[in-house]
Amino acid sequence: MALNETHDPRLRSWVASANAPGSDFPIQNLPFGVFRRAGSAQPFRGGVAIGEQILDLAAAVDSAVFEAAGLGPAAASAARAAAGASLNELMAAGPGAWAALRLALSRLLRQGSAQQAALQRCLLPQAEAQHGLPARIGDYTDFYTSIHHATAVGRLLRPDSPLPPNYRWLPLGYHGRSSSIAVSGQRFARPAGQVLARGAAAPTLEPSRRLDFELELGVFIGAGNALGTPIDIGDAESHVFGLCLLNDWSARDLQAWEYQPLGPFLGKNFATTISPWIVTLEALEPFRVAWTRPPDEPQPLPYLDSPALRARGGIDIRLEVLLETEPMRQARRQPYRLTRSNFRHAYWNIAQMVAHHTVNGCNLRPGDLLGTGTQSGPLPAEAGSLLELSDGGQRALSLPDGETRRFLEDGDAVIMRGWCECDGAARIGFGEVSGRIVPASGAPRHAE
Secondary structure: OOOHHHHOOOOOOOOHHHHOOOOOOOOOOOOOOEEEEEEOOOOEEEEEEEEOEEEHEEEEEEEHHHOOOOOOHHHHHHHHHOOOOOOOOHHHHOEEEEEEHHHHHHHHHHHOOHHHHHOOEEEEEEEHHHEEEEOOOOOOEOOOOOHHHHHHHHHHHOOOOOOOOOOOOOOOOEEEEOOOEEEEOOOOOOOOOEEEEOOOOOEEEEEEOEEEEOOOEEEOOOOOOOOOOOOOOOOOHEEEEEEEEOOOOEHHHHHHHHHOOOOOOOOOOEEEEOOOOOEEEOHHHHHEEOOOOOOOOOOHHHHHHHHHHHHHHHEOEEEEEEEEOHHHHHOOOOOOOEEEEHHHHHOOOHHHHHHHHHHOOOOOOOOOOOOOOOOOOOHHHOOHEEEEEEEEOOOOOOOOOOEEEOOOOOEEEEEEEEEOOOOOOEEEEEEEEEOOOOOOOOOOOOOO
16 A cells, blocks of 8 residues: 555545544544444444544435546445445455545545535434444454563463463464454443352352453454465455454453363453444555564564565554443543553564464455454553453552452443554544443342
8 A cells, every 4th residue: 555645634624523633533534334323223324434423325325426526436336335234345345446435535525525515415423323333244363463461461370481482473363253242332241151269179150250351453354365265465454444443351260260272262252342433454554664573583484474564564553441430430530541552562463464364275254353462562551451450450450539440340331542643644543442341140249
């Protein structure tokens, strides 16, 4: 990819809220999602976030603005693919279609567009929208790409050998559960499962007492690959439609008892929450950074390496996690920020995840979702989970109103945000992903 007219920081939209300083959704962003009017029985349809509004792509297609503006058949065809109840058809269309649609939308939404009057009738305020999952997610794979997270967690479990011997050689991952993935606003009951208490001879079945969040990004696959055909590292990003925020909720006590020898299961599959908007890789192009590997560490095998990847394989995405407790909510106090981190610290990048996932011939399909794993930074304050922030539950975090947390309590809501900004580019945001825990059905409340 290369910078083009859609990235010009001087562009302004006729949608006034898109021009506000600090907006997550300026005209340089144009992320895709699925929505309908809240409280209605309308079918879900594709939309694009622009400022505080959503451009209804189904309505825009029906108004024939793409043809009237002479934006070409590729853009009109891509708009029709994006207008349905999921974005899978658009994802399958490939990067040429994505770029054509993004350019057309940029021109239609700029100040001075001749289609402004027609498109104004296709807007819905985001505050009046209900979001759906942006795609039919066939498969979900969660990776483990932050060496800082892997090392911190490893030290808690294996002080003498924190990292497994394969960590520096390949992007580790496990196959997750797509049926429990939901869009921001998800509420879920505290999960129950087997727990082995310290010193106990046998496990018990009970609600998790060590419920946690994990700060991640989600990677949506676009055009897939045929079974038996690996994706080359140089082509890997052309198979990626875009990124979202992802909270991989984790029951640490369930996970600790079950994870050997086959890895995560009930401690992970009860809920995963993603943000409603998918930010395209093209929109993130101004925030590319070099991807580096310290020279004293093993260098990637050739199928996971390339000069282009080294030059621009990282992305500078700033991330933060906030906690809203029930007392905060009742008192109408602002959520408390627990941590900040950045995706640029990832040990393995997006192209490497895709290339490794398919090197054995595994076929990815449009709408498949990859999780990056917890994105912890190099400093303790940049940890992407409570497991790290509380030293495995040994140290309570103090909140401003006198509450403390080692792990999450019933009523807690976790809010994650992400954004990119640098000199010479417009700020690009991901919005936010939030989820709230409710008590386990028929079980007592647990607090640490």
